[in-house]
Amino acid sequence: xxxxxVIIGAGVAGxxxxxxxxxxxxxGECITIIDKGxxxxxxxxxxxxxxxxxxxxxxxGKLTYHTAIGGVLSKYxxxxxxxxxxxxxxxxxxxFHPKPxxxxxxxxxxxxEFIKPYFGLRLFPVWHIGSNYLHEIAKAWYQYLxxxxxxxxxxxxxxxxxxxxxxxxxxKALLPYEKLIFAVGKSGIDFAQQLSYDYKLPTKPKSxxxxxxxxxxxxxxxxxxxxxxxxxxYQKFDNVxxxxxxxxxxxAYVAVEETYGDITYNGHAKKGEEFxxxxxxxxxxxxxxxxxxxxxxxxxxxxxxxxxxTGTYYSPNRTRTPALTSEGNTVSSIQVDNxxxxxxxxxxxxxxxxxxxxxxxQIVFPEIGDDWGVYMPECKYLSPEPLVNYDDLSLNDYPxxxxxxxxxxxxxxxxxxxxxxxxxxxxxx
Ligand SMILES: Cc1cc2nc3c(=O)[nH]c(=O)nc-3n(C[C@H](O)[C@H](O)[C@H](O)COP(=O)(O)OP(=O)(O)OC[C@H]3O[C@@H](n4cnc5c(N)ncnc54)[C@H](O)[C@@H]3O)c2cc1C
Numbered sequence: 126x127x128x129x130x131v132i133i134g135a136g137v138a139g140x141x142x143x144x145x146x147x148x149x150x151x152x153g154e155c156i157t158i159i160d161k162g163x164x165x166x167x168x169x170x171x172x173x174x175x176x177x178x179x180x181x182x183x184x185x186g187k188l189t190y191h192t193a194i195g196g197v198l199s200k201y202x203x204x205x206x207x208x209x210x211x212x213x214x215x216x217x218x219x220x221f222h223p224k225p226x227x228x229x230x231x232x233x234x235x236x237x238e239f240i241k242p243y244f245g246l247r248l249f250p251v252w253h254i255g256s257n258y259l260h261e262i263a264k265a266w267y268q269y270l271x272x273x274x275x276x277x278x279x280x281x282x283x284x285x286x287x288x289x290x291x292x293x294x295x296x297k298a299l300l301p302y303e304k305l306i307f308a309v310g311k312s313g314i315d316f317a318q319q320l321s322y323d324y325k326l327p328t329k330p331k332s333x334x335x336x337x338x339x340x341x342x343x344x345x346x347x348x349x350x351x352x353x354x355x356x357x358x359y360q361k362f363d364n365v366x367x368x369x370x371x372x373x374x375x376x377a378y379v380a381v382e383e384t385y386g387d388i389t390y391n392g393h394a395k396k397g398e399e400f401x402x403x404x405x406x407x408x409x410x411x412x413x414x415x416x417x418x419x420x421x422x423x424x425x426x427x428x429x430x431x432x433x434x435t436g437t438y439y440s441p442n443r444t445r446t447p448a449l450t451s452e453g454n455t456v457s458s459i460q461v462d463n464x465x466x467x468x469x470x471x472x473x474x475x476x477x478x479x480x481x482x483x484x485x486x487q488i489v490f491p492e493i494g495d496d497w498g499v500y501m502p503e504c505k506y507l508s509p510e511p512l513v514n515y516d517d518l519s520l521n522d523y524p525x526x527x528x529x530x531x532x533x534x535x536x537x538x539x540x541x542x543x544x545x546x547x548x549x550x551x552x553x554x
Contacts, residue, residue, distance in 0.1 A: 127155040130552065131293060131300060133283050134308035135160035136179020137538050138530030140266060141214055142306050142545035143275055149553050153274025159295065161282035161312075165263035170452060173382050173391075174312040176279075178263045180531070181538045183380075185373055185393045186256045187355055188215050188539045190230075191249035195537030201515045202547055214542035215252050221265040222258055227396065229253050233353035240349070240358065243485040247357035247368070255396030257451075283309075283316070288324060288523050303525065306548055310531040310541075311384065314508045317532050318420065321509060326520060328509035331534055333413040333423050335504045336367070336479055337467070338390040340406040340448060341497035343374050345490045350374055350405070360482065364415050365475070367482050370408035370503075376400035379448060379456045379500055381436070387427045388436040388457060390500040395451055404448065408503040409482050411475060423504055429470035430502045432459040439464050440498035447498070458500055467501055510534040517551035518544060527551075 132139040135158045147153050162175025173183045192199040192207045199207040219225045232250040285294040293300050349356050359368040373394035380391045392406040416422045438447045438458035447456045468476040487493050511528050518527045527548040530541035
């Protein structure tokens with residue numbers, strides 16, 4: 126007898142969970158995956174957050190490989206197990222990759238002297254999959270699960286869960302479950318919040334993660350890229366720390382994300398000479414601790430940085446304008462003449478940290494001068510972390526409901542996938 130397992134969210138966490146289950150003989154027919162987005166054949170490039178492989182399917186395909194990066198994992202399962210789970214995620218991406226030999230790892234070993242007075246450099250390995258292979262990976266992965274008998278329901282948004290009756294409520298249908306894996310990612314954060322309120326789930330508050338996406342010609346950063354391809358510069362103050370986040374090079378495109386109807390920015394790295402634009406982009410993300418309602422605070426800031434329904438762009442160099450996407454469209458944004466809007470949105474002191482970060486980069490990489498631009502805002506909405514049992518990530522009061530991925534405050538592909546596999550292992554045992 127096998128339990129009926131329902132997975133809400135066909136993102137990185139949900140798909141890795143299902144794969145671990147069927148790889149180990151769990152009948153696919155007993156697993157249903159429901160997603161509000163599209164299957165990999167019908168998912169459009171602008172559907173950045175939803176559909177097969179979720180946000181990870183249209184991401185820049187960088188798989189971080191360290192327990193200090195990408196959210197909480199080793200707290201639940203210990204360091205060694207966390208690394209072993211991350212290995213499994215990376216090997217899944219390799220397994221469905223059309224050209225696995227093109228995956229490479231960047232692994233910086235030492236902080237270079239020239240950045241030291243101004244920045245620290247985070248040292249950890251990253252596996253690079255290549256954004257433009259993710260669609261093919263998603264198709265092959267989907268086909269594998271379908272062949273194993275896993276059932277998928279696409280374009281089905283779940284709006285409620287009756288924890289007591291063990292029933293999920295969709296816009297089109299009701300579905301019973303015996304075990305539920307809740308893997309809705311960032312695009313389901315408001316749904317997760319709603320469940321937290323409705324069921325009074327105990328949660329741990331998270332910090333604010335907000336900033337801008339910086340873009341400049343790659344040549345200015347080359348001496349650091351040679352040391353660390355996906356460099357993470359950081360600065361730490363009392364309740365605030367800043368870091369460069371998710372660096373894209375060579376074929377680097379700024380990506381527009383739409384969350385809750387507002388525009389925020391992120392980035393993609395493509396592979397292949399045909400996409401080369403010799404640009405670099407990365408987030409300058411500020412982590413602020415101690416804000417009372419971090420989710421509401423972040424949303425208010427994001428709203429203040431919108432003009433005419435889109436985000437904003439500033440460059441001190443009048444000839445620099447918003448760049449093109451890999452599809453050849455201009456990145457949606459309204460160009461402004463100065464960074465006043467950032468100061469108004471964030472408040473003087475927080476905005477000053479970002480301006481200072483840029484000034485410090487101009488000192489460390491003097492060739493930049495004013496040849497750069499920023500897209501405002503970049504924001505990582507972190508849902509409050511539900512308190513879960515460490516051995517299977519199930520809710521304290523509902524042991525058949527398991528939270529995984531960004532819904533459990535992960536912040537990346539490897540940790541999200543690893544949490545999915547961790548839960549699958551607990552269900553198998
Ligand atoms: C543009 C971009 C680039 C990124 N680049 C990287 C990167 O290079 N490296 C990295 O580590 N991380 C990256 N990330 C973050 C990473 O993609 C996420 O951390 C990861 O995908 C989270 O996995 P998940 O399974 O928890 O959620 P997701 O992958 O977001 O999947 C959640 C799924 O749930 C579905 N869903 C949501 N709500 C509902 C509902 N109510 N009913 C039904 N279905 C629902 C969504 O449609 C979605 O498919 C990037 C994110 C973005 C947006």
